[in-house]
Amino acid sequence: MVEPMNWLRNFMMGRYGPDSFSLFLIVISLVCTLVSSLFGGLWPLLFISYALWFWVIFRMLSRNIEGRAKENEKFMVFWNWVKEHTVGIRGWLTTQANRFRDRRTHKYFRCPKCRQMVRVPKNKGKVRIICPKCKNEFIRQTGKSAAQRAREEQARAEKSAARAAKKADKAGKK
Numbered sequence: 001m002v003e004p005m006n007w008l009r010n011f012m013m014g015r016y017g018p019d020s021f022s023l024f025l026i027v028i029s030l031v032c033t034l035v036s037s038l039f040g041g042l043w044p045l046l047f048i049s050y051a052l053w054f055w056v057i058f059r060m061l062s063r064n065i066e067g068r069a070k071e072n073e074k075f076m077v078f079w080n081w082v083k084e085h086t087v088g089i090r091g092w093l094t095t096q097a098n099r100f101r102d103r104r105t106h107k108y109f110r111c112p113k114c115r116q117m118v119r120v121p122k123n124k125g126k127v128r129i130i131c132p133k134c135k136n137e138f139i140r141q142t143g144k145s146a147a148q149r150a151r152e153e154q155a156r157a158e159k160s161a162a163r164a165a166k167k168a169d170k171a172g173k174k
């Protein structure tokens, strides 16, 4: 009996196999399929998706290992360029994601001097913030603290009690 894994290994012998470029093509292909299905099956996108799969299979089975490796090198140059030129936007997206994740516990402020985003715990009243990057100090309102809220609640209760007493007083005089 032929072991299936052995068969596969023999079959792939001398062939190029998977690499980063193929992985990238698969991801693009999946995106095409997804977008196509969102629009109820756009055939040009489906066509591109299948074409990319054929390209991936062709590359993996190719015996021109040097040629395929060169393609992958070119792709890596392109990919590094993309990574370098999206540092800003990726950082911004990460900050927004963190901001959403911590929305109940933390507030985010931008340093007025160097524009650095600073994360501080929420509901601590007015706090003095020291920018971790440029050491600039600034004061921000992080929301009412529990103690402050309790004080305000008490003040409100006292006020309404006083009002009720006044009303009772008036009623008594009549």
Ligand SMILES: [Zn+2]
Binding pocket: 111, 112, 113, 114, 115, 116, 131, 132, 133, 134, 135, 136
């Ligand atoms: Zn700063």
